[in-house]
Amino acid sequence: MLGELLHILAAAIISWILFVAVDIFFKLPETGGVVGATAIARDIEAGGGDLAGGTMMGNIVCSPDASAGTLLAACGVYVAGIPGGLAAATLVFIGNRICHDPGYAGTTGAILATFVIYGFTLVGFAASDFIAGMVIAILTIQGLSHTHASRLLGRLWRVRE
Amino acid sequence: MIFELQVVFGLIALLGALSAALIRDSYGKLIALGILVSGVLPFIVDRGYLDVAIAAALIAPISTIFVLMAVRRAEP
Amino acid sequence: MIALYVVAAIAVFAAVRAILERNTGRRFPHANVLNFAVAGSLVLLLDHPITLVAAAAYFVGSTLEANAIASTYAGGVKR
Numbered sequence: 618m619l620g621e622l623l624h625i626l627a628a629a630i631i632s633w634i635l636f637v638a639v640d641i642f643f644k645l646p647e648t649g650g651v652v653g654a655t656a657i658a659r660d661i662e663a664g665g666g667d668l669a670g671g672t673m674m675g676n677i678v679c680s681p682d683a684s685a686g687t688l689l690a691a692c693g694v695y696v697a698g699i700p701g702g703l704a705a706a707t708l709v710f711i712g713n714r715i716c717h718d719p720g721y722a723g724t725t726g727a728i729l730a731t732f733v734i735y736g737f738t739l740v741g742f743a744a745s746d747f748i749a750g751m752v753i754a755i756l757t758i759q760g761l762s763h764t765h766a767s768r769l770l771g772r773l774w775r776v777r778e
Numbered sequence: 779m780i781f782e783l784q785v786v787f788g789l790i791a792l793l794g795a796l797s798a799a800l801i802r803d804s805y806g807k808l809i810a811l812g813i814l815v816s817g818v819l820p821f822i823v824d825r826g827y828l829d830v831a832i833a834a835a836l837i838a839p840i841s842t843i844f845v846l847m848a849v850r851r852a853e854p
Numbered sequence: 855m856i857a858l859y860v861v862a863a864i865a866v867f868a869a870v871r872a873i874l875e876r877n878t879g880r881r882f883p884h885a886n887v888l889n890f891a892v893a894g895s896l897v898l899l900l901d902h903p904i905t906l907v908a909a910a911a912y913f914v915g916s917t918l919e920a921n922a923i924a925s926t927y928a929g930g931v932k933r
Contacts, residue, residue, distance in 0.1 A: 621856050653924025660879025678886045679921045681914060688890055689910055692897040696906050705906060712914035716921055748894045749857035752864050755890045759883035760868055779899070786862045790869045790888075797873045805878045805927050809885050812919055813869055816892045819912060823896050828904045831896075835912035839919035846926050 624742055628750030632687050633757065635733060636726060637773065639683035643722040646673040646774040650718055654679045661763050669774045670767030674759060680718040681709050683726025684758075688751045690730040695744035702731030779824045791817030804849050808842055858898045865891035878927060882920055889916045 640646075646669040649655035654675030661671035677684055686709045693701030706727035713720030734747050758766050794814030798807050815838045822831045865888055872884035893913045897905050 618856070625857060625860060651921060651925060652928040653921055656924055656928035657879050657882055660877055664877065664880060674883055675924075678882045679917070679924055681917055684890075685913060685917070688894060689906075689913065692894065692909055693906055695897060696901065697903055701903070701906060705910065708907070708910040708914070712910065712917065715914060716918055745857040745898060748898060749860045752861050752887075752891050752894050756864055756868070756887055760864075760871060760887040763880055763883060783858065783862055786866050790866055793869055793873055801873075803878060805923055806881065808919075808923050809872065809881050812885060812916060813872060813888060816865075816888055816912075816916065817869075819892065820895055820899060823905065823908060824899050826900065826902075828900075828902070828908050831908045832911045835908065835915045839915040839922070842919045843922050846922055850926055 621746070624746045625749045625753070628737070628742060628746045629753040629757075630750075631733070631737070632691075632730070632747060632751045633754040635730060636683040636687045636751075636754070637758075637770075639722060639726040639729065640673060640677075641770075641773055641777050643683070643725070645676045645682060645722065646670065646770060648672065649679075650676050651679050651716075661767050664764060666764045666767035667771030670770030671763075673770050673774070674763070674767060677755075677759065680716040680723075681712045682718075682722045683730075684751070684755055685709060685712075686723045686725075686727030687730040688748065688755075690727045691734055691744055691747040691751055694731060694734045694738065695748060699731060699735055702727070702735070706731065779821075783820075787817050787820045789817075793817075808845065808849075811842065812838070858895060861891050861895045861898065865895065879924075882924055885920060889913060889920075 657675035658671035662668045689705040690702045693705035709723045709727045710720050713723050794810050798810035868887035875881045893909045896909045
């Protein structure tokens with residue numbers, strides 16, 4: 618019981634680092650990919666947040682990026698192992714093309730997450746821990762406090778610049 | 779399905795329906811319709827009707843896009 | 855089993871936050887958390903290969919829905 622909760626927390630930290638690193642590497646906070654992302658960024662900035670972090674949150678809402686890739690790769694590994702993860706990467710790529718996005722961030726994140734999650738299942742984690750961990754990670758970015766989350770993402774983006 | 783999960787997902791569906799009835803803003807109404815669909819979908823998957831679930835998940839956003847055309851024409 | 859309870863609790867929390875939020879532009883991230891949680895719970899409920907396709911179809915569909923609503927809310931041309 619307690620051990621499984623600790624596994625879920627550790628998986629949340631791992632997947633948080635993974636998807637934020639991939640998103641910032643592919644320059645998501647730079648520009649809004651679609652018009653809706655800039656509108657969401659404007660509303661978050663009006664509430665006291667940071668513009669670059671708000672743009673990245675708007676991009677996460679408006680097209681499946683590395684966070685969606687990590688979640689679906691965890692689902693694929695839970696269902697069918699490594700082939701399931703690669704099938705999930707294909708589905709994420711199709712979804713990206715539907716939403717008018719180039720689709721590099723989502724596909725790269727899904728393929729990377731497949732191998733990372735498979736590696737951790739060899740150590741003793743279960744793939745369902747990573748599904749719950751990814752949901753917790755996205756909750757800390759999008760669900761708790763938009764002001765603080767966007768300021769944190771903006772600070773990370775300025776470090777990368 | 780376990781009883782607590784039935785309560786949780788049913789609560790999400792009911793909250794979506796109630797807020798779609800009560801919210802005044804038209805974009806808020808459409809988001810509430812999305813919440814309603816997301817509460818209904820786990821019940822379909824739990825029985826094993828996966829084809830119905832795929833069809834419902836693909837038809838719901840298309841109907842939302844059709845409603846959005848009416849919203850755009852009424853608002854400007 | 856605990857993973858399913860955690861995901862369901864996050865889903866109901868995100869739904870309540872999305873409904874109680876006043877600003878329309880800040881409703882979208884809460885609804886996005888709800889989409890993530892429901893897509894994860896679909897796979898955890900039924901362990902079958904086609905469930906992956908169902909979860910991906912639901913996720914892409916709801917993302918497209920949020921994209922369309924946000925683009926219309928911004929007032930731009932829907933692409």
